[in-house]
Amino acid sequence: MASVNIEQWRAIFDKFTNAQNLTDVESLNDPRNDPFRSKYKARELLREIYCSLKSFDGVEVDSVAESSSQQPEEEEAVDGQQDVPGLCGDSPEGLRAAKLAAVEYYLGVNHIDTEELPAGQEHLGNCMTLLEKCTATSNNVSLFIHVRNQLGILWAGYDEKEKAQGFLEAAESNYHQYMKDDGSPPIDMAEYFCAQENMLTHQERVRRFELAYTHTLYYLAQVYQNLGQTERAATYCHSTLQRQLKLNQYNPMEWALNAATLSQYYITNGRYMEGRHCLSAATVISGLAGDIPSEAAAQESEIENERRETLRQKRADIARCWIKYSLNLLQDARKLLEDNIGEIDSDHQDELRNARRRAEEEEEKGRKSTLLFDSEDTFDSIASLEEKVQCLFPLDFTEARAVFLEGQNYVTQAKEYFQMDGYVTDHIEILQDHSALFRVLAFFEEDLERRCKMHKRRVDILEPICNELNSQYYLMIRRQLMFELAETYNEMMDLKLALANRQADTQSLDSHSINKFNLLCSSSAKYFHMFLESLRSPEGKMPEHLEEEVLRPALVARFRVARLHNRLISSSPTDQLDNLNRALENYKYVVQYCEAHPEARAAVEMELELSKEMAGLLPLKINRLKARMGSNN
Known part of the structure; x- marks a missing residue:
């Protein structure tokens, strides 16, 4: 062969x-x-x-x-x-x-x-x-x-x-x-x-x-x-x-971004130790990609400009993942601590403190069972970064503030790249996360005045953007911002009233407190009205049938507007009557819409029940006020 x-x-x-x-x-x-x-x-x-x-x-x-x-x-x-x-x-x-x-x-x-x-x-x-x-x-x-x-x-x-x-x-x-x-x-x-x-x-x-x-x-x-x-x-x-x-x-930036993305799975499933480890590794490995070229170098070389943009964007993306880590950790802690009126349950807080001591004893054992990124060159740097960020639920304001500050630091980093000019949606999402960080931090604050100032920071963050956005191109985003601003002013109003009531009853409020209360109340109602007005057709008609994505927000907005008008403080009987009639009109809208569209009831069960109750009580209050006005005349 x-x-x-x-x-x-x-x-x-x-x-x-x-x-x-x-x-x-x-x-x-x-x-x-x-x-x-x-x-x-x-x-x-x-x-x-x-x-x-x-x-x-x-x-x-x-x-x-x-x-x-x-x-x-x-x-x-x-x-x-x-x-x-x-x-x-x-x-x-x-x-x-x-x-x-x-x-x-x-x-x-x-x-x-x-x-x-x-x-x-x-x-x-x-x-x-x-x-x-x-x-x-x-x-x-x-x-x-x-x-x-x-x-x-x-x-x-x-x-x-x-x-x-x-x-x-x-x-x-x-x-x-x-x-x-x-x-x-x-x-x-x-x-x-x-x-x-x-x-x-x-x-x-x-x-x-x-x-x-x-x-x-x-x-x-x-x-x-x-x-x-x-x-x-x-x-x-x-x-x-x-x-x-x-x-x-591996490519350092691609690896880092994949690790940061993986962290989001872990944190949404309450596995903050793993999430922190992924983000710490992402931050360290992204550093291996080198320094970001200067703006001058980027202007001289197309390659350097492309590299500059890539590094800046991906590091900003990693920063956004860190923001989500801080925000989710605080929000999950709030869920654990919150009682049925939205305040901290001190008894449960003590139970969680005792449980944490046991958790800390098991942490080292838990880490050994976790899939760690133990590269010889980077392990110490990753571990060092992890030590600066807690992964256990914060149980008081001091601990919550430390998590908040970490998140806020990454907000600043992310905004440096995702600016309003060129990245409208990304920029606003970062601002919304910043607002959410303040909101959840306020839950841990016992001082009502300081808590109110935190909500004011939320208004300062979101209000300029909301008023600047073009509704034609960013309608859905504007609706989100309007609704959040309305709720934020509403929370501030409740806090101001609670502060005033600690010193005197509502009838004895001084004029400054009344004016402040009414201003917050009106501001909240204004943004709820703006939200509802955004639902109108190009011909200016309100929809007879609310789409699923706006069903609950629209009905809740109606309910809140009714509640706000009912709470406005006025010395003028005519203004009082006008406010009560507006409140009744909005309560009735919620009731009548749910009667005409039974499928909507499940979305607003609590609001519907209260609307029915108020729709029955307010006519009596209105008639008594009319009778007093008639006798005075």
Whole structure:
């Protein structure tokens, strides 16, 4: 039987090397009007390799490739040639099948890279068909994993999530089974077309194989996220990030942003230790991307300008994740401490303090069971940053203020990039979070006057923006701001009245207190009215049927306006009567709307019940006032 000589293999090796260089290096410089020029050239070389391999069918195969049982450094020549065992049972048939499968894989990736997905899918399918002749061994397990990864990506792109899941889970299974059965660094499929002197080192084989598996986990995390399996997705994402650090295969800013994004899953599930760890790691790793270029440097170089914008935006995104961390921690603490009238339950507060002592004792144990990012170069920096931020629920104003200040610091950082000029929506969302930080901090403040000042800060943050925004382009955002401002003024009004009532009853309030109370009351009503007016059609008509997204806010606004008019303090009987009639009109609207639209009742159960009660009581109060006015006349 004839043999394939070294020169023939050398020709294949040279073509493969050229194809890789065209794909990985030359393609980066392809012109915009011919973006795939180098990859098309690489494709032709791969086809030539495939034809050469097919022509060897039934021919005894000799090669300079090493035996899979040897390390790259161990070179043993026999008559000037190296024996190449089959990749499946050491048979020539298995060897040819694996090599042909590898070329099909590279052709598949090539077609996908050039946006020819059906052709890419066909080649990857051919690769899978050829691999069916083989069992996974150290010679081909890398190819098994790579092709399943590619098919997983392909089907995910087609939105065939279950198919993608199947291929990727098969790749994951290939990895675990191989590590259990063998565990030695497997041959990379690029080595099928590589001369002995160019074979990979032991360490490089390990790195490439582990990186392929890291990609499997990364793709699985995305597939699980798309399937709604969020907990599983978070676990795989965390493992991916950890492995990328360990293998030192990551882009610092991309890694940091992924870690910060993962933190949002943890904090929304009350896992603040993990969330803090992710954000601390994100902050530290983002620093490895280097300093932000100066504005002068950015003006001189397009590359520096792009780098400046990228670094500034992604660091601002990480800052926004820190804001959410602080805000969620405070809000969850409030939920734990709040009694049925919206104040701190002191008995429960003591219980939580005792529970915290036990939690602190378990913290170190808990940390050890957490997936930590323990890169040797960054671990100390991450741990140092974590120590500055608490992850246990704040239980009093001092602790809450420390969390608030951390959040407010990141508000300042985020606003430096997301400015009103160019990032309207982002800027306003940051302002809303800032307002929310003040609101939840006020819950922990016992001094009512200081609490009222915190709500005034919310007004100072939101009111200028609300009045500046164009309703035509930012209607939904303006509605949010109007409603929040109305509620904020309402809270300030309640606090001012509570302060005044500590010194005297309502009838004895001094004129300054009455004027302040009425001003806050009117300001709240004004913004509720503005919200309701925004619901009108272009013709100026109020909708007969409220859409779901505005149903509750609109009915609550009507209820609050009624309550506000009922509470206004006036020495003029005529003004009192006018306020009571307006209150009655709005209470009736809530009742009548819910009678006409029964499906709305569930959205405003409490408000509806009180509206019914007030709609029955106010006419009596109005008649008594009219009677007094008549007798006075």
